[in-house]
């Protein structure tokens with residue numbers, strides 16, 4: 001939502017609100033002193049060397065000191081002598097190295113630099129390997145010595161002393177480098193210090209705002225190199241391509257770095273390195289020769305990252321064997337410490353798994369949350385809600401969740417209802433719940449400063465608000481007018497907030513109500529860059545500049561805790577957040593914010609969602625239809641057809657737009673949208689299985705093609721098509737009136753059109769005709785997809801429906817697939833209450849076997865569902881019948897439709913009513 005600042009802008013600064021991005025509202029690198037400074041540094045500028053290298057408490061520790069400590073330095077006469085920095089390297093299981101660099105606390109800096117708490121999961125710390133010894137070796141180039149520690153099988157951590165460089169390499173003296181830091185000598189660490197003279201000016205101005213910067217300059221910057229890399233990816237959130245384009249170097253003119261600074265950007269443009277609502281400083285590289293590696297910097301201050309194009313540095317200080325490709329990057333942050341993680345891969349899935357061992361795997365959502373959501377700013381009143389709800393039934397379109405935006409409240413006071421518009425909110429929710437449907441209301445972090453509002457009264461009395469630089473409650477302008485902002489970095493305040501979601505405290509709520517957190521960057525309409533001043537103060541004297549990018553994360557965390565507490569820990573929460581930070585995947589879903597109803601925004605939604613998935617946040621989506629503006633019906637239909645494959649599938653619209661519920665555009669369009677939504681409902685068993693995979697391994701639901709085909713160079717920069725799991729490839733249609741589309745299908749095996757069953761060769765670009773009734777989507781040969789084909793009002797009503805298995809055979813006439821099922825709502829699956837089946841087809845025989853570990857108590861969950869159809873793609877000649885074991889009965893093999901739809905039903909082989917239970921072991925032999 002984020003909503004038009006239009007009205008407010010017009011009122012406050014009488015700007016006219018054209019339909020375009022307000023670039024001048026936001027700082028660029030040149031207006032940001034730490035960024036400008038770091039960018040102007042020359043390679044080799046860092047003169048630090050590593051000394052006193054030793055092992056302490058299982059870590060490698062060293063000091064970083066300037067090379068000429070005692071020498072006269074005429075350039076920087078007035079610069080005080082640099083204190084040594086402390087460097088620590090730790091190794092963790094599974095190929096993770098952690099590097100920290102901070103000021104030496106024993107020398108007593110004025111203030112402790114901020115380290116972001118509650119992001120690293122406790123299980124990760126238990127994976128620490130106790131380093132025993134460090135060996136020294138001479139550098140080949142005669143540049144002195146390096147210290148080497150064991151990291152994991154096949155990898156070592158290396159610290160070169162002079163000039164200092166930290167790297168991970170394959171084991172052995174001549175082992176290839178994988179990742180390194182400060183190879184270009186751009187490292188810089190501004191230590192906290194006293195003002196040199198009374199008149200030294202530390203303030204910074206931007207537009208009408210002044211940042212007092214009481215602690216002065218404290219930025220950090222360094223270069224990171226990725227070896228054997230063709231491309232780098234990650235570091236959301238930007239509306240840009242999946243493979244990150246260089247921001248400096250030959251042929252790049254005047255580009256901003258990729259900015260990571262959570263902002264409420266009004267009408268963002270579709271191709272820009274500009275920072276949007278969330279920030280994840282995690283980058284993945286990928287290349288044909290080695291695979292992937294990853295680098296993560298845990299830091300919540302403003303960050304800027306340059307991707308340096310090949311040849312950016314003429315006098316490269318780094319000599320490489322000419323056949324080793326490398327991508328260099330420059331990382332700059334305004335504050336904090338160096339707390340970084342190196343991931344060795346070597347596969348793309350390995351890197352994502354390694355990253356999520358640090359920040360946590362995604363939560364497993366409730367089943368309903370993986371279905372279709374209907375949202376609008378605003379469904380006006382109860383009548384509107386009931387009307388929309390019944391129209392879905394009338395038009396035979398399933399949906400699971402109806403959303404209420406800010407106007408449902410009494411004067412934008414969250415946890416309240418406008419009792420004129422919503423006199424009976426509990427009854428309203430119960431009526432929807434009777435059809436298995438849920439509701440979501442919005443709860444934002446800005447609290448109306450209204451003495452009669454209980455939340456404000458308590459929060460101000462208890463001192464729960466963020467303070468301004470003078471120590472008073474920070475007061476900013478947002479939807480309710482004058483507002484204060486809860487200080488969620490404090491665990492006590494989070495716990496207080498969580499209690500507000502109990503059914504007693506949140507009057508008018510029921511257990512079928514879930515929550516949406518918006519504006520949590522935080523958005524402050526009259527603040528610098530529409531956010532909070534950097535010198536505002538949080539719990540523990542932490543400046544807002546130090547934790548800005550994590551503000552929304554803590555709010556999301558506290559809200560998810562609230563829903564957990566409300567259900568006494570029985571139900572999985574559902575909370576959608578706009579702002580995010582590493583670890584947000586543990587608390588719920590995110591969406592890509594206030595996009596625009598334009599074709600280019602439809603296109604960019606795919607790289608944005610894929611990037612979120614690569615960086616741990618699997619459960620994401622873009623507003624279907626586009627938030628601002630009115631999509632023409634062709635665009636709207638195409639958006640539904642693509643959105644049906646987003647992990648998070650929600651339609652949403654700004655309140656100035658025309659109504660656009662699926663039945664408002666004539667019968668044909670309604671039919672097309674219905675079909676798109678039906679496809680999602682059919683595939684829910686497959687999606688849910690993928691959500692469980694993400695929950696156990698971090699591997700995202702929606703994947704770039706190169707994650708599944710890491711050796712196929714042709715797909716490394718493809719972000720128009722993507723994989724849903726390992727079995728489905730989807731290609732969006734991003735232009736109006738498209739008649740043809742070119743689709744590259746990777747790999748050596750065939751692909752089957754999901755609608756017609758037609759086989760297409762892999763490794764080839766196909767020029768396909770495009771029709772209005774679907775976008776190209778293909779099942780990969782060698783896979784089995786579980787579906788539920790009967791259409792109901794909502795996912796919850798499909799619980800006992802039978803399954804269809806779609807088997808796509810490869811050239812060896814084989815295939816395999818999985819199905820995960822649990823109760824769809826509780827945490828009982830963690831105690832073994834689930835089924836996890838593996839289906840394999842080979843030698844003409846389909847086998848269903850248990851793939852859950854034997855220790856789990858499987859009788860705790862055993863659905864009665866059966867398999868009603870088995871569809872075989874790629875089998876010929878047609879067999880007559882099939883023998884089912886252990887029941888030892890025969891059924892016919894017939895031809896039947898691939899999709900149960902009127903009008904179009906190309907024949908494929910079908911085993912009808914095999915009547916086996918999904919939870920049992922069985923085989924079906926084709927005769």
Ligand SMILES: *[C@@H]1O[C@H](CO)[C@@H](O)[C@H](O)[C@H]1NC(C)=O
Pocket residue numbers: 360361362363364365572695696
């Ligand atoms: C999987 O999801 C559940 C429920 O959301 C969560 O409690 C659990 O921590 C997740 N598992 C992992 C490994 O993160």
Ligand SMILES: *[C@@H]1O[C@H](CO)[C@@H](O)[C@H](O)[C@H]1NC(C)=O
Pocket residue numbers: 749781782783810811812813814815816
């Ligand atoms: C065919 O699929 C099976 C099951 O996924 C797999 O084990 C096999 O390697 C595949 N054959 C080929 C030629 O790709």
